[in-house]
Amino acid sequence: MSRETYEFTSESVSEGHPDKVSDRISDEIVDLYFRESIADGMSPWDVRVAAETLTTTNKVVIAGETRGTDRITHDMIEEVARAAIKDIGYEQEGFHWKHADVDVLLHAQSVDIAQGVDSGTGLHSEEGAGDQGIMFGYATLDVPGHLMPAPVHYSHKILERLAKARKHEGETWLGPDSKSQVTVRYHHGRPVEATAIVLSTQHLDASLDSADIAERVKPYIHEVLPAGWITDNTIWHINPTGKFVIGGPDGDAGLTGRKIIVDTYGGMAPHGGGAFSGKDPTKVDRSAAYATRYLAKNLVAAGVAPWVEIQVSYAIGIAAPTSIYVNVDDHNPIKGDKIETIIRSVMDLTPRGIRKHLDLNKPIYAPSAAYGHFGRDPGANGEFSWEKTDLVDEIKSRLQ
Template sequence: MSRQSYIFTSESVSEGHPDKVCDRISDAILDAFLAEDPRARVACETFATTNRVVIGGEVGLTDQARLHTFMDRIPEIARACIKDIGYEQDKFHHATCEVTNLLHEQSAHIAQGVTGERGDEGAGDQGIMFGYATNETPDLMPAPIQYAHAILRRLAEVRKSGQEPLLRPDAKSQLSVRYEGGKPVGVSSIVLSTQHESEAQSSADIRAIVEPYIQEVLPEGWITADTQWWVNPTGTFVIGGPDGDAGLTGRKIIVDTYGGAAPHGGGAFSGKDPTKVDRSAAYAARYLAKNVVAAGMADRCLVQLSYAIGVAKPLSIYVDTFGTGEVDPAAIEIAIPKVMDLTPRGIRTHLDLNRPIYARTAAYGHFGRAPEADGGFSWEKADLAEALAKAV
């Protein structure tokens, strides 16, 4: 039997964190390519440091003759991301930082593997992907990561609206959640480090700014007199973003998923078009796990999918309900391919992934977000629950 009383910790980082700046630029470039051509192929990496952004990787359009002209837009896309995040520092400013574009045409050998010898579309790479859901929050996400995201999202809102003009873009949160009877009931400690305007501001000054918003987003009663607060514990945090620490696409994969509450296959999401199963199959696995829990078949569900490059169908499907299920996990494994085509093309079609919906995923988590009218976060729908329940 799994433990019922414990403390579990997860962290999040803001959109201004150096790695997240890079994720945002990579995904904005992906969106631009998909808006130009829904069949575009993109594997885009971004590196950022003091006054410099370097972008590299492989890209392709159906009409490759248009690629050269399209490349001229890359620096403009990067600068727009940096501006929206809010960086106007002397050593990292959207208008003055140097942007180097090293993107090039996709390898013909990789393209061949994805297309497949028989013309059926294969996976863009080998790999394993995990999806997870739990009924401990309304969004069927683990509480520590969901509320760590919520804190930083709220602080970004008040910073960008001008309500809290002394806050700056770079920030990290960490939440230690206390569980009793297997359910989250409170917070034992809160860690919040946020970039701010002036060296004259103390940790106490910053806590006075952020505490009301943290109280606002956490469930009532979770913060008590025993909760430990660590706000800017090292003191001054004025130099932030890529000027303070270099950033790179794909370095926050646990932040992007379940905060360590579930396994991760190892592949990053940002900058990859949905032919890459690192991204699309991870979304499909979350979609399936969420629908299992939404159907009432289990309180918790983990789904693993595995793929080989150039092979369309998954090599294996694994389900674990951690002893919380009303249905045998083996029966769920058999039911899943009956209700969803898990080939790369099938996933993209079912979840409508060939559209520019990815820049918004680059911060505050890829999961536990509300599905949007234009198809964003389609993998968060619970519209497969009934079909799954009937198929087992």
């Protein structure tokens, strides 16, 4: 944006939000298929999962298509679903990990889809994209190290902090379901303060009112926001409707893939429309979005631009992207066409190339189901590999 001063708002939802419960279950199923298929000697390149989850009052419905070891049963899938619900923290009358009814309706992957994705089948010999579509990646200097837009980053951090307090620090009055929203004022393109903070959190003590909850949660919010961002002028709305005891899938039905803006850049960058959770990495909705984030982050970390936006597009069954587009500020000394050339030289953006480069054929997806897929720390087991900045030196060398 070219304005000298402006405000921008993003939101987040917690792991106990009904849509996020659904995302978590779907990603646990992806991990299950990778984990058990690899253990049985099946090539991880051949694993396929597209799992969608519906959650509502004491009911979980899992549908979609899979390919993996035959040893995986409906009972095993039900077990990982219940374990996820338990880990999130639902032991409530309207939604309980032990008592909820779980229906598993997964079936084998369509052979018509498989022929376009598997190498050596269909009209093309090379492994193709699992679907058509457009994907975007973005990075910005807003938050050093994480290179994420500040509004969505700190919206996530508020809820992560409350979840830690609930699970590990004795704040048992907090429920798993919550939503946050942060409005950030920008001056000359840099985030400088939080002008408004909104938080709605489920509470298990029905006697608490909004003022009680505000008093208890504000210290955690102060802890995670940068020093000086909260001022006397910051507007607060804590549980603005009052009581929030009934929450999670008992309060509102949840579906996989319904929080795509929360999962990415909080609206600061475009979104192609495809969800991530429940999909194996042959689905470019997921893997190409990870790849473009990886490239954008490395470009910003290399000093190419203060922010970078990348779009790629694919056709189902075709390996090479149909287009690559880079957007930077009009005044940036290194232009988008030059950056596009660099991108093509540092990474193979075919579905197979992405999976190989980022090592995506692993059970690494459940941790990404809440608090954003981007701006996270790479894990020891390969989680969030797309957040590494290991291309910086190569990018710098190609600028010379």
